[in-house]
Amino acid sequence: MFKFLEPNRIFLITSKAPKYVMALFIVVFFLGLVESLILSPEDYKQSHSVRIMYVHVPAAWISLGIFSSITLLSLSGFIFKNKHLFLIAKSLAPSGLVFNIIALVTGSIWGKPTWGTWWAWDARITSMLILALFYLMYLIAWRIYADKENVFKITTIITIFGIINVPIIKYSVDWWNTLHQPASINLLSKTSIHPSMLFPLLIMTAAFTLFSLLIFLMKYNTELIKIKNKGLDRL
Amino acid sequence: MYGQKVKLRFFFIVLIFLSLILSTYLVLKSLEENVVYFKSPSDVKELGELENKKIRIGGMVKKNSIDISSNEINFIITDFKNEINVTYSGVVPNLFSEGKGVVAEGFLKDRSFFKASKILAKHDENYMPPEVKEAIGEK
Numbered sequence: 001m002f003k004f005l006e007p008n009r010i011f012l013i014t015s016k017a018p019k020y021v022m023a024l025f026i027v028v029f030f031l032g033l034v035e036s037l038i039l040s041p042e043d044y045k046q047s048h049s050v051r052i053m054y055v056h057v058p059a060a061w062i063s064l065g066i067f068s069s070i071t072l073l074s075l076s077g078f079i080f081k082n083k084h085l086f087l088i089a090k091s092l093a094p095s096g097l098v099f100n101i102i103a104l105v106t107g108s109i110w111g112k113p114t115w116g117t118w119w120a121w122d123a124r125i126t127s128m129l130i131l132a133l134f135y136l137m138y139l140i141a142w143r144i145y146a147d148k149e150n151v152f153k154i155t156t157i158i159t160i161f162g163i164i165n166v167p168i169i170k171y172s173v174d175w176w177n178t179l180h181q182p183a184s185i186n187l188l189s190k191t192s193i194h195p196s197m198l199f200p201l202l203i204m205t206a207a208f209t210l211f212s213l214l215i216f217l218m219k220y221n222t223e224l225i226k227i228k229n230k231g232l233d234r235l
Numbered sequence: 236m237y238g239q240k241v242k243l244r245f246f247f248i249v250l251i252f253l254s255l256i257l258s259t260y261l262v263l264k265s266l267e268e269n270v271v272y273f274k275s276p277s278d279v280k281e282l283g284e285l286e287n288k289k290i291r292i293g294g295m296v297k298k299n300s301i302d303i304s305s306n307e308i309n310f311i312i313t314d315f316k317n318e319i320n321v322t323y324s325g326v327v328p329n330l331f332s333e334g335k336g337v338v339a340e341g342f343l344k345d346r347s348f349f350k351a352s353k354i355l356a357k358h359d360e361n362y363m364p365p366e367v368k369e370a371i372g373e374k
Contacts, residue, residue, distance in 0.1 A: 080241060116354065117355055123272065177271045
C-alpha cells in the first residue's frame with residue numbers, strides 16, 4: 001500500500017508538472033477575470049459589489065476543502081504510519097491559509113457596502129476566523145518541533161480539533177440566525193444564483209483550485225528535495 | 236489484511252471523534268443564546284424579563300412601514316408572526332429597503348418598541364441581474 005508515494009517516482013511529477021499547471025492556471029484565471037469583471041452582469045440589489053463574491057466564495061470553499069484534505073491525510077498517515085501523507089498535508093496547508101485569509105478580507109470589504117459593517121461576530125464569520133487560527137497552529141507546529149514523530153502526532157491532533165469546526169462553518173447559517181446569508185448553491189435543491197453569475201463563479205473556483213495545486217506541487221517538491229539531501233532539512 | 240495496530244489506531248481516532256462531536260454539541264447547545272447574532276420579534280415576545288442591555292433584532296422590514304422624518308427613521312421589523320416598531324437616527328446602509336432583511340442593534344423600550352443605535356442590512360441568498368428581477372416582478 002502507498003507504494004506509489006515513493007519519493008523517486010513522485011519527484012519526476014512534482015519537478016515537471018508545475019510549469020504546465022502554471023500555464024493552465026494563467027489561462028483559466030484570465031478567463032475568470034474577464035468573465036467576472038467585464039462580462040457578468042451587475043446584481044439587481046448590490047450592483048457591482050457582487051463581483052467580490054467571485055473571489056470570496058471560491059476562496060472560502062478551497063480553504064475548507066484543503067483543511068478537510070489535510071485532516072484526511074493526517075489521519076490516514078497516523079493510522080497507516082506513513083510519513084509521506086504527513087508531508088503532503090504539510091505542503092497543502094499554506095495555500096489553505098492564504099485562501100482563508102482572502103475569504104475573510106474580501107468578506108469584510110463586501111460587508112461594508114452591503115451590510116454596513118466591516119466585521120460582525122456572527123457564527124459564520126467567527127467560525128471562519130477560528131479555522132484561520134487552526135491553520136496557523138498547524139503551520140507553526142511544523143516549525144517548532146524538531147522531532148518528526150512529535151510533529152506528526154501534534155499536527156494530527158490539531159487537525160482533529162480543527163475539523164470539528166468545518167461542519168459548524170458549513171451549517172452555521174442554517175442552524176442559527178446569522179448576518180451572513182445562507183448558501184446560494186446547493187447540490188440537492190435549487191440554486192439561487194442566476195446562471196450568468198454562476199458561470200464566472202465556477203471558473204474562478206477552477207482557477208483558484210489550479211493555483212493551490214501549483215503551490216502544493218512546488219511545496220511538495222521542496223519537501224522531496226529535503227528528503228533526497230538528508231540534513232538540508234535542519235539548515 | 237490490516238494489522239492489529241492499524242485497527243486499534245483507527246478505533247482510537249473514531250472514539251476521539253465521537254467524544255469531540257458530543258462535547259462540541261453540548262457546548263454549542265448551552266451557548267445557543269450567545270451564538271445567534273440576532274433575535275426575531277417572536278423571540279422578543281417570549282423574553283421573560285426585559286433587561287436593559289444592548290441586543291440585536293432581525294427580520295424583514297415591513298412593506299410600506301418606513302417613515303422618514305427630518306431627524307429619524309421609523310420602521311417595523313416583522314417575522315410575519317410578530318412585529319416590532321423601530322426608531323433610529325443615523326445613516327442606513329444602501330441595501331436597507333422595504334421587504335428586505337435587516338438587523339437592528341440597540342435597546343428595547345418595551346416589547347413592541349425598539350430604539351436602534353445601529354442598522355445593518357441583511358442580504359439574502361438570491362443573486363440575479365436587474366433585467367431578470369424585473370421579469371420576475373412582472374409575473
